Amino acid sequence: MPTPVELIEAEALKLTPSERADLADKLWLSVHSKEEVDAAWEEEIARRIDDLESGRTEAIPYEQVRAQLRALIDAHRSR
Numbered sequence: 001m002p003t004p005v006e007l008i009e010a011e012a013l014k015l016t017p018s019e020r021a022d023l024a025d026k027l028w029l030s031v032h033s034k035e036e037v038d039a040a041w042e043e044e045i046a047r048r049i050d051d052l053e054s055g056r057t058e059a060i061p062y063e064q065v066r067a068q069l070r071a072l073i074d075a076h077r078s079r
Contacts, residue, residue: 002010012023029037051057 012020015023048057052059
């Protein structure tokens, strides 16, 4: 017999992607306060900016990333 969590998961997976994203946000915020989430994002943003400015990370132009992704998708589809 499925557990309550398994039943809830099965029902949640019937939702649209947008509805699942909304539910995930609500569940996440039920465990972590909005302030905690916001603070974690601020810290991550600051870390990424510092990595870019210090040269530890190199930015890749969108057009290049898009071309690489398109090539990967095309290669996958041609299998």
